[in-house]
Structure formats: C-alpha cells, structure tokens
Amino acid sequence: MNRFWGRFSKNKSAVFGLIILFLVILMAVIANWIYPDDPFRLAGKPMSSPGTNGFLLGSDTLGRDVAAGIAHGAKTSILIGLLATIAAVFIGIIFGALAGYYGGVIDDALMRVTEIFQTIPSFVFAILLVAIMKPSIESIVIAITVVSWPAVARLVRGEFMSLKNREFVQACHTLGMNDSRIMMREILPNCLSPVIVIGSLMVATAILIESGLAFLGLGDPNIMSWGFQIGAGRTMLRSAWWVCTFPGIAILITVLAINLVGEGLNDAFNPRLRERN
Amino acid sequence: MPKGSEREFAVQKLDLDLLSGETLCIVGESGSGKSLTARSVMGLLPAPHVCVDRGSIDFLGEEITSINDERLRDIRGNEISMIFQEPMTALNPVMTIGKQIDEIFRYHSKMSPKERVGKATQLLNDVHLPDPSRILSAYPHELSGGQRQRSMIAMALAMDPKILIADEPTTALDVTTQAQILKLIKEMQDVHNTGVLFITHDFGVVADIADRVAVMQQGEVVESGKVTDVLNSPNHPYTQSLIAAIPKLKPRDSRISSDKMVMEAKNINKSFAGGRSFFGFGKSSNPVTAVQQVSFNLRSGETLGIVGESGSGKSTLARCVTRLIESDSGQIFLDGVDLMQLNRNSMRLYRSKIQMVFQDPFASLNPRIKVGDIIAQGPLIQGMSKVEAESLAKELISVVGLDEKAYERFPHEFSGGQRQRIGIARSLAVKPEILIADEPVSALDVSIQAQILELLDQIRDQMNLAMIFITHDLRVAAQVCDRVAVMRQGEVVETGSTSELFSSPKHDYTQALLAAVPGKTWQEGILAN
Numbered sequence: 001m002n003r004f005w006g007r008f009s010k011n012k013s014a015v016f017g018l019i020i021l022f023l024v025i026l027m028a029v030i031a032n033w034i035y036p037d038d039p040f041r042l043a044g045k046p047m048s049s050p051g052t053n054g055f056l057l058g059s060d061t062l063g064r065d066v067a068a069g070i071a072h073g074a075k076t077s078i079l080i081g082l083l084a085t086i087a088a089v090f091i092g093i094i095f096g097a098l099a100g101y102y103g104g105v106i107d108d109a110l111m112r113v114t115e116i117f118q119t120i121p122s123f124v125f126a127i128l129l130v131a132i133m134k135p136s137i138e139s140i141v142i143a144i145t146v147v148s149w150p151a152v153a154r155l156v157r158g159e160f161m162s163l164k165n166r167e168f169v170q171a172c173h174t175l176g177m178n179d180s181r182i183m184m185r186e187i188l189p190n191c192l193s194p195v196i197v198i199g200s201l202m203v204a205t206a207i208l209i210e211s212g213l214a215f216l217g218l219g220d221p222n223i224m225s226w227g228f229q230i231g232a233g234r235t236m237l238r239s240a241w242w243v244c245t246f247p248g249i250a251i252l253i254t255v256l257a258i259n260l261v262g263e264g265l266n267d268a269f270n271p272r273l274r275e276r277n
Numbered sequence: 278m279p280k281g282s283e284r285e286f287a288v289q290k291l292d293l294d295l296l297s298g299e300t301l302c303i304v305g306e307s308g309s310g311k312s313l314t315a316r317s318v319m320g321l322l323p324a325p326h327v328c329v330d331r332g333s334i335d336f337l338g339e340e341i342t343s344i345n346d347e348r349l350r351d352i353r354g355n356e357i358s359m360i361f362q363e364p365m366t367a368l369n370p371v372m373t374i375g376k377q378i379d380e381i382f383r384y385h386s387k388m389s390p391k392e393r394v395g396k397a398t399q400l401l402n403d404v405h406l407p408d409p410s411r412i413l414s415a416y417p418h419e420l421s422g423g424q425r426q427r428s429m430i431a432m433a434l435a436m437d438p439k440i441l442i443a444d445e446p447t448t449a450l451d452v453t454t455q456a457q458i459l460k461l462i463k464e465m466q467d468v469h470n471t472g473v474l475f476i477t478h479d480f481g482v483v484a485d486i487a488d489r490v491a492v493m494q495q496g497e498v499v500e501s502g503k504v505t506d507v508l509n510s511p512n513h514p515y516t517q518s519l520i521a522a523i524p525k526l527k528p529r530d531s532r533i534s535s536d537k538m539v540m541e542a543k544n545i546n547k548s549f550a551g552g553r554s555f556f557g558f559g560k561s562s563n564p565v566t567a568v569q570q571v572s573f574n575l576r577s578g579e580t581l582g583i584v585g586e587s588g589s590g591k592s593t594l595a596r597c598v599t600r601l602i603e604s605d606s607g608q609i610f611l612d613g614v615d616l617m618q619l620n621r622n623s624m625r626l627y628r629s630k631i632q633m634v635f636q637d638p639f640a641s642l643n644p645r646i647k648v649g650d651i652i653a654q655g656p657l658i659q660g661m662s663k664v665e666a667e668s669l670a671k672e673l674i675s676v677v678g679l680d681e682k683a684y685e686r687f688p689h690e691f692s693g694g695q696r697q698r699i700g701i702a703r704s705l706a707v708k709p710e711i712l713i714a715d716e717p718v719s720a721l722d723v724s725i726q727a728q729i730l731e732l733l734d735q736i737r738d739q740m741n742l743a744m745i746f747i748t749h750d751l752r753v754a755a756q757v758c759d760r761v762a763v764m765r766q767g768e769v770v771e772t773g774s775t776s777e778l779f780s781s782p783k784h785d786y787t788q789a790l791l792a793a794v795p796g797k798t799w800q801e802g803i804l805a806n
Binding site: 170171 | 631640642659704
C-alpha cells in the first residue's frame with residue numbers, strides 16, 4: 001500500500017486532482033450545514049450579480065442562490081456518478097467474467113448483447129431511457145448504468161480470457177476448485193486494477209451525462225443539479241453570465257480532477273507503462 | 278546499473294579478445310551479465326539506465342565506446358552483426374524477409390535493385406533454405422522457427438561482417454533444429470572467416486561449437502581458456518559446480534517397480550478447431566490434430582517420461598489426462614474408473630489424485646495470494662479443517678526445502694527455483710497418486726534444475742508416487758525416467774525402458790533426437806573415461 005501511494009504521488013497532477021476531488025466531496029458533505037435552506041427557495045432579489053445582496057455567486061432569474069445550488073448540486077453529481085459507476089462495474093464484471101471464462105456460445109451470446117448496447121450513441125440512449133421512465137434520481141442512475149457497462153464488460157472479458165489459461169488457474173482446476181471460486185478468488189483480483197482505473201474515469205463521464213440530462217430538463221425536478229442550473233441560466237447568458245458560468249466551472253473542475261486521479265491510478269497500477277514513455 | 282539494482286555493475290573487469298575465424302563462447306546462468314557484454318559491443322545497451330562506465334572495446338584499432346552514432350550505425354550490420362534468441366521478435370512481422378534483407382544492402386552498399394535481389398537469393402541459398410524465391414516474399418510468421426533463424430543468419434552475414442554476435446540463438450529452437458543451426462553457424466564461419474561471439478547457458482552447446490570459452494558469474498569472468506581445458510578440467514569452483522550440474526546423457530538404472538497399474542490410457546485423440554466462420558457460428562474448419570491414438574500405462578512408483586519437440590502434443594496430452602481440456606475420444610482408467618466418462622462434478626472427486634507441476638514458475642502461482650494459502654487451498658476444498666490445512670501447508674513448505682517464513686509471503690518475493698518448490702508443495706498437499714510434471718525445469722538455470730530434479734526424485738520415493746515427466750530435453754529424461762515414450766506430431770513413435778531406448782533406439786526419429794543432443798560427443802568422451 002505504501003509503495004502504491006509512493007507511485008501515485010510521483011504524478012503531481014494526480015495528487016492535485018485528488019485534493020480538488022476531496023474539496024468537492026467536502027463541499028457536498030457540508031452543503032446542508034452551510035446552506036441549510038432548500039436551494040430552490042427564492043432567497044432574494046433576482047439577477048443579483050456576484051457579491052451583491054448577500055449572494056456570494058449571485059442569484060438567478062427567480063432569485064435562487066447560485067452558490068447554494070452549486071453546493072447542493074455537488075451532492076447530486078457525486079451521488080449519481082458513484083452509484084451509476086458501481087452499478088455499471090458490477091454488471092460489466094458479471095457479463096465480462098462469464099463471457100471471458102466460459103467462451104464459446106455463452107461468450108457469443110453475451111457479447112452480441114453487449115454490442116447491441118454499444119451500437120447506440122450513449123447520450124442519445126440515456127435521453128431515451130430517462131424520457132421513457134419518469135425523470136428521477138433512480139431513472140437517471142439506471143440510464144447512465146445501462147449506457148456505461150459495456151465498456152467494463154469488454155475489458156473484463158479480455159482480462160478473463162487471458163488469465164483463464166494461466167497455469168495458476170489450471171492448477172486450481174486440478175485441485176478440484178469450482179468455477180465460481182476460481183472466477184471470484186483467483187482471476188478477479190488479478191484484473192481489478194484496470195477495472196478500478198476505467199471505473200474512476202466512468203465517474204467523470206457519469207457526471208457529464210447527468211449534467212447533460214439535467215440541462216435538457218430531464219433531471220430529477222426535486223433535486224438541485226449543476227446541469228439544471230446551467231439550463232436555467234442559459235437564456236440570460238449575456239445579461240447574467242454568472243448563473244451559467246459558476247456551475248459550468250464546477251463541472252469542469254470536478255471532471256478534470258477525476259480524470260487526473262484516474263490517470264494517477266493507472267500509473268500507480270502499471271508502473272512500467274509510464275517508464276517506457 | 279541503475280540505482281537500487283542488486284549489484285552496482287552488470288559487468289566488471291571483463292577482459293575478452295576474439296580472433297577472426299574463432300568462436301568464443303560466453304557461458305553463464307541467467308543474470309550473469311553475458312547478454313549485456315554482447316550488447317555493449319554493438320552499442321545496444323539500454324541507455325540511459327545502463328551504460329559503459331569505464332573500459333574500452335577495441336575493434337580493429339577503433340575504440341567503439343567513444344565513436345559517434347553515425348560510424349556506429351555503419352559498423353552495425355556491416356562489420357559487426359548480431360543474431361538474437363527469438364527470431365520471431367527480431368524480425369519485423371509486417372515486412373517480407375526479402376524486404377528486410379534488401380534494407381541492409383540499401384543502407385550499407387551501392388548495389389542496383391536487381392543485384393540486391395540476386396545477392397539476397399544467393400544468401401538464402403547459402404544458409405540452405407529451400408526455395409529462396411518463395412522465402413524472399415514470405416512474412417516471418419509464414420516460416421518455421423528454424424527457417425526464421427536461418428533467415429536471421431543470412432541477414433547477419435549479408436555484408437560479410439568481421440564479427441558475428443549470437444545471443445542464445447538456439448535456445449528457442451528444438452534440439453534437431455538447434456543441431457542444424459549450430460552446424461550452419463560453423464559452416465558460415467569457415468566460409469567467411471568470421472569471429473563468432475556466442476552466448477549460451479548450455480555447456481552442451483559450448484562443447485559442440487566453441488574454440489575458447491569464458492565462464493561468467495555475477496558480472497565477472499571467473500574462468501576462461503581453451504574449450505577442452507575448461508570443460509574437462511575446470512579450475513574455478515563455480516565452473517566445476519556448473520559442469521557437475523549438467524544432466525548426463527547416461528540413463529539411470531531402472532528401479533524395481535511394482536506391477537500395480539495406477540493409470541492406463543487408451544487411444545486418446547485430441548484435435549483443435551481452426552478458425553470459425555464469419556459470424557462465429559457453425560462448424561469450424563481446418564482442425565489441427567494435436568494428439569493421435571496415444572496409449573500408455575503407468576505403474577505405481579514409476580516415472581514415465583514423455584519426450585518430444587515443441588508441437589509434438591506432449592503438453593496437450595498432459596492436459597487431456599488431467600481433463601484440463603476435453604479429449605475427443607479415448608479412455609483413461611484410474612483405479613478402474615474411466616475418467617473420460619465422468620461429468621464435471623464427479624470428476625472433481627478424482628481431481629486431487631492427479632496433480633500437475635507446471636513449466637513457468639512465474640505464471641503458475643497466483644500473484645495475489647500468500648504462499649501458505651496457495652498450498653492450503655487444495656486440502657481446504659477437500660474439506661480439511663482450517664487448522665489442519667495450515668499445519669499441513671507449513672509441513673510441506675519444509676518438505677520442499679523452503680524457509681518457514683515463506684508461509685506469509687507472496688510469490689513474487691521468490692526466485693524461479695523457489696517458486697517451483699512452492700508449486701510442488703501445492704500439488705503434494707492433496708496427496709495425489711500421480712504427479713504430472715510438465716517441463717518443470719526447462720525455465721530454470723542448470724544448477725537450480727539439478728536441485729529441483731533431486732527434490733522430485735526424493736518426493737517420489739518418499740510418497741511412492743507415480744510420475745509422468747514431460748520434457749524436451751533427453752538429458753533430463755535420462756536422469757529421472759524409468760521408461761520413456763517419444764512423441765512426434767501427436768503420436769507416440771517409440772516406448773521403452775530408458776536404458777534400452779538410449780542404448781538402442783529403434784525408430785528413426787528417436788535416433789535423430791539422440792544424435793542432436795548438444796555436447797553428445799563430449800559427454801560420451803567423459804563417460805568412456
């Protein structure tokens with residue numbers, strides 16, 4: 001673990017990303033304390049510029065506090081990003097593991113299913129799914145999960161295909177170990193590092209998809225979100241630039257931070273790859 | 278060497294000289310610095326991690342360590358050339374052999390395109406490749422290992438170099454091919470009067486090809502001299518121990534084994550499917566036959582050797598017997614039960630009776646699991662209690678000659694030989710009746726090899742195991758096996774007791790294999806005295 005941290009911290013931008021990410025999570029955690037009121041509440045004079053009328057980052061057309069929205073939106077983004085990624089990784093591992101381990105007809109069947117999901121552009125597919133179900137946190141998480149698991153499945157399948165023929169797996173067969181134990185105990189731990197890397201990057205993608213959906217008005221109407229804020233301020237971009245700009249910066253910084261951390265994890269898991277460059 | 282390496286210098290205080298028309302062998306175990314020595318001559322050190330710290334390399338009066346890159350390029354391939362261990366990776370896979378030879382002429386000479394093709398054909402002819410025009414337009418993957426190495430030699434000799442550096446050029450090849458390539462190198466050397474710097478770990482090869490030999494240990498030359506002097510009366514203790522560790526081509530005396538049959542295999546067949554149709558459905562085309570009508574029997578307490586070259590189907594046979602892969606037809610009787618008839622679940626009960634020791638000590642242990650748990654896994658599956666399994670694992674760790682502390686460590690903390698011991702302990706933990714060893718020592722240095730063979734022998738006697746020992750090396754087979762079956766292209770061509778088979782081989786192929794064993798003449802000389 002110490003060596004892992006040592007390799008990770010060698011990548012300065014990854015450490016920087018981790019700090020930013022930590023601050024964003026901190027903001028999400030303490031949102032209820034610093035802005036105890038509902039972020040949808042009309043808090044004061046509409047269209048106040050940043051720093052006036054007691055608004056740190058200004059207010060929007062209805063007088064809602066932009067800063068409060070960003071703090072509460074962080075909760076939404078992190079929550080959806082994590083939930084959708086965990087679900088997608090879970091499904092992806094099951095599909096990929098079964099397909100890669102058993103091969104043959106099972107592999108063909110599972111991979112054709114995966115390909116069906118991959119042929120549809122993921123954002124359009126997510127819009128379609130949310131539009132069919134009612135827009136809510138659950139439906140958004142489901143939509144993002146459905147569009148992002150195939151990448152994990154493909155990755156895990158490849159890893160399983162190469163690992164299942166390794167001699168240590170064959171040795172387990174000769175010991176009479178059953179298939180599920182071989183998959184879970186022997187093979188899976190050996191292919192977790194790329195899964196963790198791709199998972200961390202998927203959190204960033206999930207946050208982007210969620211913001212996009214909310215921007216289009218397909219977010220959960222009861223929950224504040226960065227995408228919703230941008231969508232709400234879009235029409236006044238010239239007269240009240242702050243309504244769109246600050247949530248936009250929040251998305252940019254968070255996604256960038258997660259990508260940097262993902263990159264750092266990649267370096268830490270595959271130290272040799274980096275040296276070659 | 279980079280900081281944090283196990284020693285400060287890869288190679289130290291090394292003095293060598295090479296005369297034209299002479300073969301100098303550098304011999305040593307892995308990590309002795311023999312390859313880096315060769316690479317430094319070619320200016321191919323992995324800079325900036327490794328570079329020449331001090332010293333000089335004098336090539337016909339020119340100092341190689343300090344010349345500029347342009348001159349170095351000029352020398353490479355032109356005056357000094359090199360052939361590598363693995364011809365498949367040394368050749369460019371997306372260029373035809375003809376193009377790759379042509380490149381050398383384009384860089385180093387001013388011949389016209391027509392002359393170049395003529396010269397290339399001539400070269401391939403010289404290295405005895407059949408149908409040179411076909412080979413010129415072939416890609417590396419379309420050739421066999423031996424043909425690829427011949428092409429490499431043709432390329433290396435294209436510009437008539439003064440020095441040819443050969444870095445383990447026959448290690449990846451079969452014995453019969455190896456013998457041919459060694460003969461070819463000798464022949465080419467006589468024609469071109471080239472100085473050959475030949476790197477190898479195999480004293481048999483040294484005996485066959487060298488004029489002089491230098492023995493390296495941990496980056497230093499510990500002994501050098503005329504080949505006959507060093508091989509027959511080594512002075513340095515390290516050389517003595519290396520030569521003593523070489524498996525002798527002398528069949529062991531057959532032990533008296535009981536008549537109790539533990540395993541009987543009848544008419545095993547296995548073929549692998551070729552490519553499938555576009556959509557992945559339907560029947561496969563071009564099946565490859567890997568094992569054909571193989572039958573054998575195994576008595577308790579006996580070691581049966583299965584000997585053959587790569588692709589002869591010996592590993593496939595082992596995996597059919599353990600049912601790691603399903604054979605197409607045939608019967609395998611163990612204690613009167615036909616294993617082939619069992620389904621996956623009932624097979625599980627018989628799994629532990631047949632255990633395997635694998636070839637690659639680095640791939641055969643799960644890197645994420647502690648050694649103790651790796652060994653205890655088998656008994657736990659069989660329903661042994663955790664405490665018992667742990668104490669058994671500890672006991673086995675000491676049986677295979679490892680330190681007790683190994684229990685808590687991970688596989689990557691061990692050397693190849695130690696890992697192989699762990700693998701053996703794992704297979705013994707389930708108290709098997711039959712141990713199948715698939716090339717268990719071919720990835721190990723010769724001194725480690727001897728230790729592992731001794732361990733296997735000792736365990737076999739202690740536990741009264743029957744063993745199937747798969748190897749490509751007849752010298753190893755002679756040392757450990759009571760009976761030997763020779764395989765070729767999926768078929769067993771000859772079976773017999775080790776002493777009979779070695780003294781009077783009946784099949785042509787067995788004779789050819791025996792004749793190709795490196796260092797045969799030398800060893801026979803020693804044995805005669």
